[in-house]
Amino acid sequence: xxxxxxxxxxxxxxxxxxxxxxxxxxxxxxxxxxxxxxxxxxxxxxxxxxxxxxxxxxxxxxxxxxxxxxxxxxxxxxxxxxxxxxxxxxxxxxxxxxxxxxxxxxxxxxxxxxxxxxxxxxxxxxxxxxxxxxxxxxxxxxxxxxxxxxxxxxxxxxxxxxxxxxxxxxxxxxxxxxxxxxxxxxxxxxxxxxxxxxxxxxxxxxxxxxxxxxxxxxxxxxxxxxxxxxxxxxxxxxxxxxxxxxxxxxxxx
Amino acid sequence: xxxxxxxxxxxxxxxxxxxxxxxxxxxxxxxxxxxxxxxxxxxxxxxxxxxxxxxxxxxxxxxxxxxxxxxxxxxxxxxxxxxxxxxxxxxxxxxxxxxxxxxxxxxxxxxxxxxxxxxxxxxxxxxxxxxxxxxxxxxxxxxxxxxxxxxxxxxxxxxxxxxxxxxxxxxxxxxxxxxxxxxxxxxxxxxxxxxxxxxxxxxxxxxxxxxxxxxxxxxxxxxxxxxxxxxxxxxxxxxxxxxxxxxxxxxxx
DNA sequence: GAGTGGTCTAGACCACGAA
DNA sequence: TCGTGGTCTAGACCACTCA
Numbered sequence: 001x002x003x004x005x006x007x008x009x010x011x012x013x014x015x016x017x018x019x020x021x022x023x024x025x026x027x028x029x030x031x032x033x034x035x036x037x038x039x040x041x042x043x044x045x046x047x048x049x050x051x052x053x054x055x056x057x058x059x060x061x062x063x064x065x066x067x068x069x070x071x072x073x074x075x076x077x078x079x080x081x082x083x084x085x086x087x088x089x090x091x092x093x094x095x096x097x098x099x100x101x102x103x104x105x106x107x108x109x110x111x112x113x114x115x116x117x118x119x120x121x122x123x124x125x126x127x128x129x130x131x132x133x134x135x136x137x138x139x140x141x142x143x144x145x146x147x148x149x150x151x152x153x154x155x156x157x158x159x160x161x162x163x164x165x166x167x168x169x170x171x172x173x174x175x176x177x178x179x180x181x182x183x184x185x186x187x188x189x190x191x192x193x194x195x196x197x198x199x200x201x202x203x204x205x206x207x208x209x210x211x212x213x214x215x216x217x218x219x220x221x222x223x224x225x226x227x228x229x230x231x232x233x234x235x236x237x238x239x240x241x242x243x244x245x246x247x248x249x250x251x252x253x
Numbered sequence: 254x255x256x257x258x259x260x261x262x263x264x265x266x267x268x269x270x271x272x273x274x275x276x277x278x279x280x281x282x283x284x285x286x287x288x289x290x291x292x293x294x295x296x297x298x299x300x301x302x303x304x305x306x307x308x309x310x311x312x313x314x315x316x317x318x319x320x321x322x323x324x325x326x327x328x329x330x331x332x333x334x335x336x337x338x339x340x341x342x343x344x345x346x347x348x349x350x351x352x353x354x355x356x357x358x359x360x361x362x363x364x365x366x367x368x369x370x371x372x373x374x375x376x377x378x379x380x381x382x383x384x385x386x387x388x389x390x391x392x393x394x395x396x397x398x399x400x401x402x403x404x405x406x407x408x409x410x411x412x413x414x415x416x417x418x419x420x421x422x423x424x425x426x427x428x429x430x431x432x433x434x435x436x437x438x439x440x441x442x443x444x445x446x447x448x449x450x451x452x453x454x455x456x457x458x459x460x461x462x463x464x465x466x467x468x469x470x471x472x473x474x475x476x477x478x479x480x481x482x483x484x485x486x487x488x489x490x491x492x493x494x495x496x497x498x499x500x501x502x503x504x505x506x
Numbered sequence: 507g508a509g510t511g512g513t514c515t516a517g518a519c520c521a522c523g524a525a
Numbered sequence: 526t527c528g529t530g531g532t533c534t535a536g537a538c539c540a541c542t543c544a
Binding site: 212238244 | 283285289319336428438439440441442444445446447448449464465466467468475477489491494495496497498500501502
Binding site for chain 1: 509512
């Protein structure tokens with residue numbers, strides 16, 4: 001009764017029991033021992049089988065639920081999910097940081113940094129009233145192996161006079177600029193990703209042909225009151241960037 | 254000591270205590286009562302203050318941790334996180350389904366459905382050996398208000414002879430096709446998103462100008478042994494599709 | 507009514523960090 | 526050594542499903 005085939009929960013291990021159990025069930029599902037639509041053993045059965053408490057079993061199952069591998073129905077049981085494979089999540093860990101890690105000679109160059117008077121478009125974006133508003137504008141280009149890859153334009157509401165930091169010259173981040181050059185606290189962001197083609201100006205700045213494919217990412221950063229306090233418009237060469245994602249029961253670790 | 258200002262945990266509510274408490278702390282953070290970098294009260298303090306058990310407090314905090322709003326350090330405490338705002342997640346709930354929900358007259362048309370002999374490229378993609386392999390190929394176009402929006406090509410390894418279902422004619426999904434026309438079980442998928450420009454053929458099929466911007470999504474579907482069992486290449490008009498995402502302490506619910 | 511998952515408790519011991 | 530979060534237990538009661 002204690003020794004069933006192949007199961008391996010080591011209660012004295014430094015690895016938490018809930019973690020071992022989650023891994024064990026996950027592997028059983030991957031091996032097809034529990035098939036999509038089928039019920040897992042009940043929490044109490046699992047607890048008895050491995051001689052652990054029901055709360056620990058529940059913690060393991062909670063992990064699997066959050067991974068989308070099983071779902072629980074009160075009063076009925078816990079069932080193996082069928083992977084949907086259509087709810088795709090593209091994770092964009094900062095286009096540039098990713099390149100920097102892999103690429104050689106990746107560098108960011110500051111093309112321009114100046115204070116503008118907000119024109120109508122910027123007043124609209126930042127929901128500013130009439131009058132004069134100062135906007136800090138940064139334009140940077142990134143390159144790897146002397147090939148230009150992306151062009152970024154960042155705008156923030158400028159309220160705090162403060163010298164530019166060395167780090168901001170290298171790679172100014174929008175939340176970082178807001179924190180150091182304005183009185184606002186950046187706490188949330190909205191991004192819109194589009195596919196576009198290069199204008200003549202963009203093509204010239206990136207050293208590619210006009211009409212080349214580009215990713216366009218527009219970011220708006222908000223403070224806790226949902227006031228827009230930063231905005232950026234960045235383009236990335238379509239022939240150099242791609243976004244990859246995984247869905248379903250992919251192997252982790 | 255029991256009655257502090259404005260706190261509201263109703264132990265007799267149908268709403269779980271851990272949920273009430275998580276919401277309460279979340280709002281306190283949003284209001285700035287706990288600021289980024291500051292520590293929350295200890296778990297025991299919170300438990301005492303609201304006269305609930307520490308396990309329940311921990312469950313609430315676990316919610317906030319998973320939302321990225323706080324982080325816990327063993328031996329030190331639990332701290333309010335600074336939103337990073339750079340780890341962007343683009344969620345792509347099936348380009349078409351999203352359009353279908355909002356748009357009028359959204360429809361999918363089957364242009365072609367036939368069985369091919371795998372050529373070298375397909376053999377390579379599906380990691381097939383020499384010999385003859387049958388591949389089921391679907392080509393569909395979607396349109397809204399008589400404007401064509403996307404073009405999809407799907408390929409699966411064909412092992413099961415079965416008539417086409419009505420639903421497959423309307424909107425064949427890759428995992429669905431695999432489940433019904435092959436002996437494989439689709440459990441995971443890899444997607445690659447690129448920005449490209451329309452070829453002459455694509456432009457003709459979509460009724461747009463060659464050189465127009467497009468999103469290109471390539472999907473590979475795998476069975477539990479990580480064997481590729483389905484593949485698709487779809488293009489979406491760049492002037493009609495965009496992908497939006499949110500990051501940070503955005504309002505939920 | 508029996509069986510399921512959902513919530514909650516009041517403890518216990520551990521690993522880790524700081525003084 | 527003390528206080529923190531991390532894990533785990535052995536119960537309890539509830540809400541829900543189904544026969």
